[in-house]
Amino acid sequence: MWKNYVYMKTKIYTSLFLTLGLALVLFTSVKAQTTEIRGEISGKVLDEDQKAFPYATISLLNAKDSTAVKGTLTGDNGTYEFKGLNAGKYLVAIYVVGYKKTFKGPYAIGAERKLYEVGQVQLATDAKLLKGVEIVKQKPLIERQIDKTVLNIENSVLAAGNTALEILQKAPGVTVDKDGKISLRGKQGVNVMLDGKPTYLSADQLANLLRSTEGNAIQSIELITNPSAKYDAAGNSGIINIKLKKNRNYGTNGTASAGAGYGDNYKVNGSLNMNHREKKFNIFGNADYGFNKRFQETDIVRVNGTTANPTYFDQTSHTDIKRTNRNYKAGIDYFINDNNTLGFFLNGYHTNGDDAANVLTLIGDQPGKRDSSVVAPNTNLRKYTGITYNLNYKGTLDTLGQEISADMDYSRYYGKQNSVFNNMYKNASGQPLKPDYIFRNASPSIVKIWGGKVDYTLPINKAMKLDLGLKTSFVQTDNNFLFENFTNNQWASDPGKSNQFLYDENINAAYANLNKKFKSTTVQLGLRLEQTNSKGNSVTDQKVVKRDYINLFPSIFINQELSKDHEVGLSYSRRIDRPDYGSLNPFIYYLDLYSFRQGNPFLKPQYTNSFELSYSFKKSLNVTFGYSHTNDVMTDVLLTDTVKKTIFISVQNLAKQDSYNMNMSYPVQITKWWSSNNNLTVYYNKFQTPNLLGLPYESGRTSFNLNTSQTITLNSSTKFEWSGYYQSKQVYGTLLIAPQYGIDLGASKSFMDNKLSIKFAANDIFKLQKSQITSAIPSQKYVVNEKWESQVFRLTCTYRFGSKDIKGARQRSSSSEAEGRRVKSGR
Known part of the structure; x- marks a missing residue:
């Protein structure tokens, strides 16, 4: 054991030192390159009131x-700059709708x-264009860019009081199910990131984190359906990057927010974001608190057993759920000089949960007939904590745009349920039928993650750029499942139902991206290599699953400007999804006496090839066609056990999935x-597998999602919004949904020169x-109905204080990219 521990530690530190060593080699080698004449033109744009004008178009x-x-x-501070300019004469053109176009120059770049x-440069309003219309300088709610869709949440009324998870439900092409699992364009397997950094969480823990992240802390949400080779190859349906607001002022400044909500239960939330910047240092930190009490009602009607001897179950449950969430982040950036920055930050969360469920199960041999019942008041206490430490460096090597960055991370997560x-057994008349069956389980888990990465950017010329990078990560998990029965007025351990599961994983990666700009065509070619070494050890069952494999993940992006108003794009990428650590755990997590979830240590990773064709008209009407093929697709399978008369969920590999999608968006300025x-x-979505329950299985269905949002702007300080969504019936794996x-509705009003805002x-x-949910498997007969506390009214007040117009904390992309989001909590 000790030798293995020392060996593992040696591998970790050796890989990290090699990674940083490469950074040093790159740093010293690029410094030695010869420089050419490169110029720079910069400036600042002001509005008619001589205030900074953000998001003005500069050509x-x-x-x-x-x-x-x-x-x-x-x-945000109205500034712009053009770097790496060749020798020549240039003009600067400034243009904003509603303002007169302004030209400056010429400026001659040369040796002298x-x-x-x-x-x-102060802009002047154009009376011919305005015609009495008030110009409000803010980004549109939805922006389409060449490689992603951006939702600018910062100015949205509907973000007030809503959580990040609730806002994602309104995002185009995004669906969120009752458990918080996220799908993008009908496909699960989304890699969710915060500020370009991995969330290090399982689906359950990620849902908890997003529920505790308040909407007024979010600046924007990026939807990347076909990521480049620079990103981890994990995530078959793409990446969702949630960018949080940043302070941007010299001196001390911040934002304080408090809110309350009520549906059937009350909710409260609050946050504080602080930033202090001087010439050499930038210190930042934030803290969020949220308390949410809600309910969930579940009704499961199913038939179990053989045709000749069926058993009918009608199970209803009401669960009161309490969640207390605390999130925090603190860090410092040290500006060594104008070209080199060293930073450190820590990021953590703490979640406590208390579930109280009342479950009633009616059992009979005919529909609607009760022969017996089980009454079960069940409780579940949850605790999750996690912290990540990040040390980072970024260097600008010359005026050509050469950059190098390095990150080292350590994360530790603890969870316990x-x-x-x-379980009280009753007969048809409600009298005790047999002795109560009482049991309990505890499932503590610890996850440790080490990571290191280096990224390097080399502009070959003004039209070509090369990105290179290396990454390594190590994961160790230790999961215990302790099962006890209550007999003779005391708790007794049940070794046959208890287990310990250990999992170790090492991923090493390297990538290269080459971007070339032609006259009207942009081409990007990428290749990523990932080596995976994993070992799952079910200690109690003495089962070991070990895998070692190497994969290549190519990517191609082509964008063609047909004319001023017409653009087309084509992209391809290959991706992988590895099982999350909890799904590999063979434990049985009980939801109640007759319902449970079981892990699968023999899960294989799934591989996806994705193609996408896009068209844009005047950068407003955007249409995208996509196709993807996935082998060994991992999906939840809900099955009934005819012997034990139970219903259970497990993650299994189906042979393949074919997915076709079309996405169309069109913002309209009605008045x-x-x-x-x-x-x-x-x-x-079409799913196929040659053997499921002893028979070939195939399912497929055409579905659609429709999202719409309407914004009424009375003036620069008052706004109303409403939004709606519709998701049609769909199939996923073996489930029909x-x-x-x-x-939703919303309204906002700002006061005190926009320092104070109130949103409803x-x-x-x-x-x-x-x-x-019903079964897509003909032999499985069940209906699962769920209703939760969805109608909630919220009031949020936000106050901004301090200095203005500075650069805030740098956004970092830590080195562990996708590993942490696979941390699986007990259920």
Whole structure:
């Protein structure tokens, strides 16, 4: 044991030192390269009130023929810059709808002068264009970019009081089921990141984290359906990156927020975000608190047994769920000089949960007839904690745009569930039938993750760029499952139902991305190599599953500008999804006496090949067609046991999945005060496997999601919104999921020069949200109906204080990318 421990530690530190060693080699080698004449032009844009103008469109033109050379947007402080310019004469064009177009220059870049500061340029309103319309300078709710869709949540009324998970339900092409599992364009397996960093959580823990992340802390959400080779190959349906707000002012500044909500139960939330910046240091931190009490009702009607000897179950349960969430982050950036920055941060969360369920199971040999029943008041206490430490470095090596960055991470997660199941047997008249069956289980788990990565960017010339990177990660998990029966007025251990599961994993990766810009065509070629070494050890059962494999993951992106208003794009990528650590755990997690979830240590990773064709008209109407093929697709399978008369869920590998999808979005400015965003996703999922319950299995269905949001802007400080969604009936694996839909409303008002804002939001105002699941397997007969506390009214107040117009904390992408999100909590 000690030798294995020392060997493992040696591998970890050796890999990390090699990774950082490569960073040093790259750093010293690129410094030795010769430099060419490269110039820089920068400036700042002001509005008619001489305030910083964010998101203004800036074009760099060739002074000779006014052809476009580069383009950019001003930042939050109104500044812009063009770097790495070749020798020549340039013009700067500034253009914003409702303002007169402004030209500055020409500026001659050469050996005699390389740097130009345009200075502050104040824009003047264009009376011909305005015609009395008030211009509000803010990003649209939904933006389409070449490689992603961006939701600008910061100014959305509906974000007030809502959590990140609730906001994702409104995102185009995104669906969130009752358990918080996220799908993108009809496919599960989404890699969710915060500020470009992995969340290090399982589906359950991720849902808890997103429920505790308040909407007023979110700046934007990025939907990346076909990621490049720079990203981890995990996530067959893409990446969702949630970017949190950042302070941007020199001195001390921050944001304080407090909110309350009520549906059938009350909820409260609060947050504090602070930033202090000086010339050499930037210190930042935030803390969030949330308390949420809600209910969930479940009704399971099923028939079990043979045709000649059926048993009918009608099970109803009401669960009161309490969650207390605390999240925190703190860090510091040290600016060594203008080109080198060293940073450190820690990020953690703490969640406590208390579930109280009342379960009634009616049992009979005919529908609607009760021969006996089981009454079960069950309790479940949950506790999850996690913390991540990150040490990072970023260096700008020259004015050509060469950059190198390095990250080292250590994460530790602890989770525990203590569940007690009280089963009281009754006869048809409600009298005791036999002695009560009482049992309990505890499932403590510890996960440790070490990681290191290096990324390097080399601009070969003004039209070509090369990205290179290395990464290594190590994961160790220790899961225990302790089962005890209550007999003779005392608890007694049941070794036959207890188990310990150990899992070790090492992933080493390298990638290269080459981006080339032609006259009207952009091409990006990428290749990622990942080596995986894993070992699962079910200690009690003495079962060991060991896997070692190497995979290549190519990616291709082509974007063609047909004309000023028309663009088309084509992309391809190969991806992998490895089983999360909890799904590999062979434990049996009881939901109640007759319902449970069981892990599968023999799960194999799934591989996906994805193709996407896109078309854009005036960067407003966007249409995307996609196809993907997945082998060994992992999916939840809900089955009944005819012998034990139970129903259980396990994750299994089906042979393949074929997915076709079409996504269309079109924002419409109906009037000067009424704007609309609309998104339609149509998809067809087909699942096939040669053997499921002894027979070939095939399922497929065409489904669609429709999202719409309407914004009414009375003036710059008052706004109303409503949004609605509809998800049609769909099939996923062996499950048929009934339609789901809902409507939300919101309003906001700001005061004190936008320092104070009050937002009101009403979720699911007509109480329409519910879930129904049936089996796509003809021999499995069950109906699962669920209803939860979906109608909630919230009021949120936010106050901003401190300085303005500085750069905030740097956003880091830590080195453990996808490992942590596979941490599986007990159920």
